[in-house]
Amino acid sequence: MRYTLVTETYPPEVNGVALTVHGLELGLRERGHAVALVRPRQPADDGAADGTLLVRGAGLPRYPGLRFGLPATRALTRHWQAERPDAIYVATEGPLGWSALRAARRLGIPAATGFHTRFDDYVRSYGAPWLQGTALRWMRHFHNGAQATLVPTRELQRFLEGQGFHNVVLLPRAVDTHAFHPDHRDPALRAGWGLDDNALAVIHVGRIAPEKNLPLAVRAFRDLQRVRPDARFVWVGDGPARAALQRENPDFVFCGIQRGEALGRHFASGDLFLFPSRSETFGNVTLEALASGVPTVAFDYGAARELLRDGVHGAAVPCDHEAGFLAAALRLAGDDALRTRMRPACREAVTALRPARVAEAFDHLLQSLATGSTPHVATAVP
Numbered sequence: 104m105r106y107t108l109v110t111e112t113y114p115p116e117v118n119g120v121a122l123t124v125h126g127l128e129l130g131l132r133e134r135g136h137a138v139a140l141v142r143p144r145q146p147a148d149d150g151a152a153d154g155t156l157l158v159r160g161a162g163l164p165r166y167p168g169l170r171f172g173l174p175a176t177r178a179l180t181r182h183w184q185a186e187r188p189d190a191i192y193v194a195t196e197g198p199l200g201w202s203a204l205r206a207a208r209r210l211g212i213p214a215a216t217g218f219h220t221r222f223d224d225y226v227r228s229y230g231a232p233w234l235q236g237t238a239l240r241w242m243r244h245f246h247n248g249a250q251a252t253l254v255p256t257r258e259l260q261r262f263l264e265g266q267g268f269h270n271v272v273l274l275p276r277a278v279d280t281h282a283f284h285p286d287h288r289d290p291a292l293r294a295g296w297g298l299d300d301n302a303l304a305v306i307h308v309g310r311i312a313p314e315k316n317l318p319l320a321v322r323a324f325r326d327l328q329r330v331r332p333d334a335r336f337v338w339v340g341d342g343p344a345r346a347a348l349q350r351e352n353p354d355f356v357f358c359g360i361q362r363g364e365a366l367g368r369h370f371a372s373g374d375l376f377l378f379p380s381r382s383e384t385f386g387n388v389t390l391e392a393l394a395s396g397v398p399t400v401a402f403d404y405g406a407a408r409e410l411l412r413d414g415v416h417g418a419a420v421p422c423d424h425e426a427g428f429l430a431a432a433l434r435l436a437g438d439d440a441l442r443t444r445m446r447p448a449c450r451e452a453v454t455a456l457r458p459a460r461v462a463e464a465f466d467h468l469l470q471s472l473a474t475g476s477t478p479h480v481a482t483a484v485p
């Protein structure tokens with residue numbers, strides 16, 4: 104089969120969408136399919152790789168290093184007339200994504216979209232809660248222009264169906280349990296953070312931005328620091344809120360963006376993962392923390408709702424209960440024996456989430472679109 108993936112973010116950019124799309128691409132290639140990619144040109148691009156169509160893009164305000172694709176309907180129409188895919192997958196709702204759906208409709212090419220970002224929650228985080236309804240209607244119009252909308256959790260599937268989204272299909276996420284593994288714990292890295300093996304490394308991994316609810320993470324750390332004065336708060340990632348956070352908290356350790364083996368070492372070298380975000384569509388970092396054997400405190404939705412069991416893998420806190428998040432962080436920070444018991448259970452929670460199985464399910468769904476049958480995930484994925 105010939106598939107095309109359309110995305111406005113792609114590695115070396117580091118975010119959940121880019122890494123998820125890259126994983127799906129690799130999975131389809133490993134299954135023997137011809138996979139083309141459409142994405143904006145990045146500053147480091149010397150030329151298009153085989154099977155990649157680079158389009159014009161522009162920088163994303165407030166997010167250095169990230170870009171979005173400019174409208175390209177005519178270019179995509181010409182390209183797909185010459186090299187027609189059997190089905191396309193559109194991962195992002197930006198101008199390039201809209202162009203891809205318009206071109207696909209003109210040519211009669213079946214399309215699936217991925218619901219990766221809760222823009223309706225983002226506008227609230229950036230001080231415009233009155234735009235939430237508008238954002239949701241905009242997303243519904245976009246996704247209903249495709250034959251299927253892929254989501255990572257049953258919770259999100261039910262929500263979107265209740266909001267009038269059509270043909271919402273569950274495609275669970277996976278995690279590379281070799282890249283993220285407790286064995287990657289690195290005493291030398293911890294020493295660089297100012298910690299020996301008995302001290303407490305509290306870690307946050309992800310974009311350092313307002314929608315991540317970071318003030319709650321800071322409050323939780325300051326509370327637990329009173330009972331664990333040996334604790335350090337380690338931040339992995341970058342974003343528009345980093346400068347202010349670093350200026351206001353000079354004792355925090357900021358490691359910047361980490362990739363590949365280095366990211367695996369950073370995760371595994373932590374003792375407690377605090378993830379206070381309430382704007383995630385899924386939250387891949389939750390899977391990565393669990394695979395690394397790191398007990399996690401998160402709100403009970405997305406990946407945490409699917410996989411994190413309260414009291415077994417850390418704490419899954421009701422979304423409207425900030426006091427519960429603070430209490431859970433304090434409880435886990437003060438109980439080394441409890442965290443030690445949780446570490447193997449964290450790992451066990453995600454061992455069945457193999458990327459090859461997700462790629463198989465994704466392949467079956469695209470094949471069903473290409474053959475005109477009802478879109479569904481044909482292979483069960485835990």
